[in-house]
Amino acid sequence: MATVMQDLYADRVARGSIDPDPAQEAVLPEFERIFEALERPPKRGLFRRAPEPPRGLYLWGGVGRGKSMLMDIFAGALTVPARRVHFHAFMQEVHQGMTEARARGVDDAVKPVAKAISDEVRCLAFDEMQITDITDAMIVGRLFEQLFGAxxxxxxxxxxxxxxxxKDGLNRALFLPFIDLxxxxxxxxxxxxxxxHRQNRMAGSPVYFTPADAEARARIAAIWEGLTGGETAPLTLRVKGRDVILPEFHNGVARARFFDLCGQPLGPADYLAIAETVRVLVLEDIPRLSRSNxxxxxxxxxxxxxxxxxxxxxxxxxxxxxxxxYVEGEGSFExxxxxxxxxxxxxxxWGRAEG
Structure with missing residues (x-):
């Protein structure tokens, strides 16, 4: 008997928006297991205990295997309170919440942040979970323990x-209990x-357009629509106390203009943070380079x-x-x-367009 996830997946295949993939189909029952448990109406009764929440799902894999697409189907089908969010953006919100809690004199700033989240949602759907910052590494264990407990x-x-x-992070031994959790x-x-699948969507399509005119903008817009479906929002990366803003972002794909990233006082740490966060970068309007810039x-x-x-x-x-x-001026040779x-x-x- 078909299930909700299988039906929604089959509908996308039938409409031609995705190609059938046995590896994707194999994981659908895991999504369905969670979907059914979350959507099941609670049993009524004065002394009935709330049912145990289902185990979640950690879906990992390589280049363009369709992880985000499957998450789209799952999160879009849920009717219970849920939130779909990029993990890096989520951790930025957690840090902000903890800063506000400390300003109110709260000793354990993780607790009110975890409670605010658990009061709001029953399911958190994270894109691209990764831990590269020691501050995040020291927080996530306690945060997730409280979220799971709620x-x-x-x-x-x-x-x-x-x-x-x-991996290879500073004081990683303190992080290992989180992995076990x-x-x-x-x-x-x-x-x-x-x-x-993502490379297939780009197969045969040019990726460098010159001159940067209206035709180039139109062709890049078409590629962007194919990669993101037009669903984008800004993403702010916090790097050494500074905000680095990607004007448009969705599922590991970012879009910015040359001035957004190179016309601002950014440095190597900022660009490394961008490279760690995105899998595809659309960069528009690169000018000629010379002494003047x-x-x-x-x-x-x-x-x-x-x-x-x-x-x-x-x-x-x-x-x-x-x-x-860059044909004249200091730096042109290099x-x-x-x-x-x-x-x-x-x-x-070329590249590792993950998703």
Missing amino acids: GVVVVATSNRPPDDLY LKERMVVWELSGATD FNEAKRFVTLIDALYEAKVRLIASAAAEPESL FARTASRLREMMSHG
């Missing part, structure tokens, strides 16, 4: 298995299909280095081909390395 069900996607979270309260499932050019080089090393997929519009972007990297990043199959 009956909140967590469903999360990630690019890595639980045992690799905060995840394994206890969530089913860990690897989505290991052979098909990279030397600082912006230096930042652009640093940004491209960070994206290249992290294997982030780049889609860009620019005033000229990579080799002709830019040859950046141009070479840009050319390599334009090749089909």
